[in-house]
Amino acid sequence: MTETGTVASKATGRDAAHPPSWLAVLSLTAIALLIALGGWQIERRAWKLALIDRVEQRVHAPAQPIPSPAAWPTVSAANDEYRHVSVSGRFLHDRETLAQAVTEEGPGYWVLTPLRRDDGTLVLVNRGFVPSDRRDASTRWDGNPQGQVEITGLLRVTEPKGGFLRNNVPEHNRWYSRDVAAIATARGLDHVAPFFIDADARSQSGSGPIGGLTVISFPNNHLIYALTWFALAFMLAGKLFVTFGGGLFRRKEPWSGFAHEAAGGLDAVARRTGSDAGTIGEPT
Known part of the structure; x- marks a missing residue:
């Protein structure tokens, strides 16, 4: 192999060891999206807790007359239900x-x-x-x-x-x-x-319908969802660090642009000396 071919081969190997930059951009975007989803679930949890508290207060408050006909157009689930x-x-x-x-x-x-x-x-x-x-x-x-x-x-x-x-x-x-x-x-x-x-x-009166069966239930799994999104973001960030940043902590071996030739060739004369020098051959 010629010196030029060896240099090109080593350069190609170094490029292949580094993932493309678009993969880093895609990973960072995914991490940001996962964190945003986790934050949104935290906000939803706060909203759900406030809703549950509001409904509890309404249900257990003393009974009040229903809204007057003039107020009917403004009746809504957020302000009046339960x-x-x-x-x-x-x-x-x-x-x-x-x-x-x-x-x-x-x-x-x-x-x-x-x-x-x-x-x-x-x-x-x-x-x-x-x-x-x-x-x-x-x-x-x-x-x-x-x-x-x-x-x-x-x-x-x-x-x-x-x-x-x-x-x-x-x-x-x-x-x-x-x-x-x-x-x-x-x-x-x-x-x-x-x-x-x-x-x-x-x-209820006599054999009439059975009243009081209203079910008031508001599932509140938002904390679990938030922790799931945050965990996925953490794992993806760890993978990203290993892929792109792990090399910063690995020992880099010295690299030489000189080729090591087998004995017997005209170019087999040692180009350098030292413990890692190539084979030194006698010219024929």
């Missing part, structure tokens, strides 16, 4: 709607009944749960109060369109969510509040 409220009026039992439900009592239906207030406005009340064998209203007449009643419960925002992978079908009277506007249209109701009330257990 408020402990009260409302009085008369039920329109002939306009009730059944929405499919699965509760701790098993599968069945929510019984949604309009309540007409003294001012003529209507509020949809989820009176509670009935099993499938009591779907027919004739099986629970003694549980349907006929006079003036006062209902306490939790204010809930409407659930439009339907449930998971199931759309409401009003024309066939199939309901998978408590869509206030669609139910009001299907039952020919006017001046209906844009929310409904989940009645509590104290509102």
Whole structure:
């Protein structure tokens, strides 16, 4: 091998030992993204804890009258859902709607009944749960109060369109969510509040629907997610350091541009001396 070929070979070997710069840029971008995702999960955790605290305060506060009709356009989940409220009026039992439900009592239906207030406005009340064998209203007449009643419960925002992978079908009277506007249209109701009330257990009467089954649950796994993103960023940063920075701590061997030739050639005369000199051959 010639001296020029040897030098080129060594240079190529040194270049191959160093990964391309674009890989470093890509890795740094990924690390920044993972750290950002971890920080976002920390923010989400703070938001979720504040939400849980806010809902707990609403649920356990004394019952207050529902918002007035003038305030209905401003009712929202963030500001009003799960408020402990009260409302009085008369039920329109002939306009009730059944929405499919699965509760701790098993599968069945929510019984949604309009309540007409003294001012003529209507509020949809989820009176509670009935099993499938009591779907027919004739099986629970003694549980349907006929006079003036006062209902306490939790204010809930409407659930439009339907449930998971199931759309409401009003024309066939199939309901998978408590869509206030669609139910009001299907039952020919006017001046209906844009929310409904989940009645509590104290509102139950006779063999009527079982109230007080509202499930309030807010999964809070954001800390686990944040730690996962941060751990991935740390591992990727470690890999990046080993790949691009590990050589800084390795002993570098001296390199010579002179070729070591086998004995017998015209160029086999030693070009240098020392412990690492090439073979010295006699010219022929």
